Amino acid sequence: MTARIGVVTFPGSLDDRDAARAVHLAGAAAIPLWHADAELYGVDAVILPGGFSYGDYLRAGAIARFSAVMDSIVKAAGDGLPVLGICNGFQVLCEAHLLPGALTRNQHLHFRNRDQGLRIENNATAWTVGYQPRQEIVIPVKNGEGCYMADARTLDELEAEGRVVARYIRGNPNGSLHDIAAITNAAGNVVGIMPHPEHAVEVLTGPSIDGLGIFTSVLAHLGARV
Amino acid sequence: MARVVVDVMLKPEILDPQGQAVVNALPRLGVVDVASVRIGKRIEIEFEGAADLERARDIADKLLANPVIEDFTLRVEERPEVEQQ
Numbered sequence: 323m324t325a326r327i328g329v330v331t332f333p334g335s336l337d338d339r340d341a342a343r344a345v346h347l348a349g350a351a352a353i354p355l356w357h358a359d360a361e362l363y364g365v366d367a368v369i370l371p372g373g374f375s376y377g378d379y380l381r382a383g384a385i386a387r388f389s390a391v392m393d394s395i396v397k398a399a400g401d402g403l404p405v406l407g408i409c410n411g412f413q414v415l416c417e418a419h420l421l422p423g424a425l426t427r428n429q430h431l432h433f434r435n436r437d438q439g440l441r442i443e444n445n446a447t448a449w450t451v452g453y454q455p456r457q458e459i460v461i462p463v464k465n466g467e468g469c470y471m472a473d474a475r476t477l478d479e480l481e482a483e484g485r486v487v488a489r490y491i492r493g494n495p496n497g498s499l500h501d502i503a504a505i506t507n508a509a510g511n512v513v514g515i516m517p518h519p520e521h522a523v524e525v526l527t528g529p530s531i532d533g534l535g536i537f538t539s540v541l542a543h544l545g546a547r548v
Numbered sequence: 549m550a551r552v553v554v555d556v557m558l559k560p561e562i563l564d565p566q567g568q569a570v571v572n573a574l575p576r577l578g579v580v581d582v583a584s585v586r587i588g589k590r591i592e593i594e595f596e597g598a599a600d601l602e603r604a605r606d607i608a609d610k611l612l613a614n615p616v617i618e619d620f621t622l623r624v625e626e627r628p629e630v631e632q633q
Binding site: 380381384385388416417422423424426427428429430431471472473497 | 561562563565566569611612614616617
């Protein structure tokens with residue numbers, strides 16, 4: 323049976339269509355989910371896309387956290403539902419306490435939009451099983467508040483437990499501590515990533531198709547679980 | 549109506565790039581003796597009845613501040629009858 327991957331649209335989401343297209347290209351069905359609707363329609367995994375949910379008012383992701391759909395997602399994530407937050411989605415996952423730390427203004431204050439090298443540091447999560455250990459990929463980064471911050475204890479814990487999923491290589495675009503581009507929760511089902519795998523799934527529009535592995539990974543993960 | 553004022557500031561150990569940008573701009577004003585500028589947010593909550601400091605604290609803790617990176621303080625503001633300009 324075709325896997326069903328939910329893609330949430332908040333007011334201000336921008337990359338929900340791209341995420342849905344990436345899901346489709348990976349071979350799954352993209353199911354639109356709506357911020358004000360608590361129903362998850364039996365999806366096998368959920369993606370929180372990039373954009374500026376609720377206008378980034380107060381703090382990026384701060385208000386999206388209290389939407390109806392997030393209550394359901396937080397509960398389902400606790401039961402092992404794979405959840406991926408991309409860019410603004412990563413910010414929402416931190417605000418919802420599904421992931422530790424916070425994403426703050428880029429240290430140099432500039433919005434950064436470029437193709438970015440990453441190294442996959444953990445290929446055991448629900449969203450990275452398809453990558454080789456320490457595989458290097460190039461996908462776009464585009465953010466103004468992508469600087470990953472956490473206290474020293476949290477950083478030590480993330481490093482010790484192998485929960486840094488990807489690190490920036492050949493230049494850190496936003497000042498993130500430990501060059502962190504992506505992290506996971508202890509169970510490995512929730513992943514937040516600041517750069518955009520959904521923009522690197524087709525040769526015509528992306529710098530590579532390296533991002534597709536994120537979406538095929540979750541299908542492999544779901545297939546292995548069944 | 550009663551007002552509670554919440555001040556949200558980045559924790560001291562968190563880098564404040566906006567504040568740094570302001571420090572870097574000050575020499576253009578001829579100001580060269582400022583060591584540091586930190587930028588925060590001031591939020592005014594108007595209660596319909598009496599000021600409820602405990603509820604304001606709850607609002608600040610859950611929504612207005614992110615405790616990972618920010619601290620907050622709050623106080624009830626006694627307002628004169630005439631609106632300040």
